[in-house]
Amino acid sequence: MQKVLIARPIFPDVVERLRQYFEVDWNTGEVLGAEALTQRLADKDGALTAGDTVSAAMLAAAPRLRVVANMAVGYNNFDMDGFNAAHVLATNTPDVLNESTADFGWALMMAAARRMAEAEHWLRGGHWQKWAYDGFLGADIHGSTLGVIGMGRIGQALARRARGFNMQVLYHNRTRVAPAIEAELNAHYVSKEALLQRADHVVLVLPYTPQNHHAIGAAELALMKPNATLTNLARGGIVDDAALADALRHKRIAAAGLDVFEGEPQLNPALLSVPNIVLTPHIASATEATRRAMANLAADNLIAALGEGPNAGRPPNPVNPQVSGRARA
Numbered sequence: 349m350q351k352v353l354i355a356r357p358i359f360p361d362v363v364e365r366l367r368q369y370f371e372v373d374w375n376t377g378e379v380l381g382a383e384a385l386t387q388r389l390a391d392k393d394g395a396l397t398a399g400d401t402v403s404a405a406m407l408a409a410a411p412r413l414r415v416v417a418n419m420a421v422g423y424n425n426f427d428m429d430g431f432n433a434a435h436v437l438a439t440n441t442p443d444v445l446n447e448s449t450a451d452f453g454w455a456l457m458m459a460a461a462r463r464m465a466e467a468e469h470w471l472r473g474g475h476w477q478k479w480a481y482d483g484f485l486g487a488d489i490h491g492s493t494l495g496v497i498g499m500g501r502i503g504q505a506l507a508r509r510a511r512g513f514n515m516q517v518l519y520h521n522r523t524r525v526a527p528a529i530e531a532e533l534n535a536h537y538v539s540k541e542a543l544l545q546r547a548d549h550v551v552l553v554l555p556y557t558p559q560n561h562h563a564i565g566a567a568e569l570a571l572m573k574p575n576a577t578l579t580n581l582a583r584g585g586i587v588d589d590a591a592l593a594d595a596l597r598h599k600r601i602a603a604a605g606l607d608v609f610e611g612e613p614q615l616n617p618a619l620l621s622v623p624n625i626v627l628t629p630h631i632a633s634a635t636e637a638t639r640r641a642m643a644n645l646a647a648d649n650l651i652a653a654l655g656e657g658p659n660a661g662r663p664p665n666p667v668n669p670q671v672s673g674r675a676r677a
């Protein structure tokens with residue numbers, strides 16, 4: 349029987365599915381550090397990860413490893429040059445999380461615009477003595493301009509929801525989306541600079557790559573309107589968190605909603621000390637149904653890539669389909 353590592357606690361019934369095909373080493377404890385992950389991968393044919401860093405050195409130390417299935421749409425935790433060089437297949441879990449993530453993006457954006465976290469902390473702190481006409485005045489969503497940076501599947505799901513709020517939609521992306529999608533979403537392609545200058549609510553939904561490290565830093569924040577909000581649903585590192593904390597503290601922008609952070613789960617402490625921010629612990633896809641769908645899709649990928657199950661040899665979501673794959677040990 350081939351051996352697989354499940355690097356994280358996941359739904360037990362998904363583990364049972366994998367046990368039908370493989371000898372499973374399931375880490376139900378703390379997140380594995382680099383050394384422990386290297387050791388646990390060393391004798392495996394496949395692995396299921398969830399944001400765990402997988403380096404070229406780990407692949408080199410695991411000669412049987414043929415596939416790593418990430419339970420996430422983003423896979424910046426994988427050294428893809430290393431995967432390609434070692435002919436190890438990587439897979440991800442796109443699409444099944446689009447709608448839940450877009451829902452959450454709206455929740456975060458609206459919470460930031462309407463100062464919900466700040467107001468709740470104040471209320472819980474026992475400060476509410478009387479109603480005030482000017483208490484927690486925020487920014488409107490309806491009728492305002494949404495700016496989506498990263499018009500992939502999640503960006504499109506997010507933009508689609510803007511119709512009900514009668515918003516103008518601007519977007520920026522590496523490439524323009526098809527005219528039919530622009531028309532359906534009533535979305536207008538603009539430069540990143542124009543978007544930052546014109547949008548009332550900027551939402552980031554682009555994948556992390558070294559090229560877009562700190563794509564939103566002090567210079568970009570300076571382009572935004574003083575009453576605008578910024579929401580990061582994408583990945584830590586796309587925003588310069590220190591620059592953002594500074595911009596919020598000095599009210600250069602009105603508010604921010606962050607679900608992802610540089611160096612998470614550690615946070616830049618400056619973010620914790622500004623009031624006009626909503627902070628959530630990387631939970632945009634976290635509904636029961638969606639996380640189940642992601643776990644099952646990651647398992648489907650692993651099973652198929654290791655030549656088992658009804659789709660043997662045809663994993664649904666290869667990230668680097670060009671790799672021919674390591675020979676089966």
Ligand code: GLV
Nearest residue numbers: 419420421422633
């Ligand atoms: C979550 O961040 C994901 O990439 O799925």
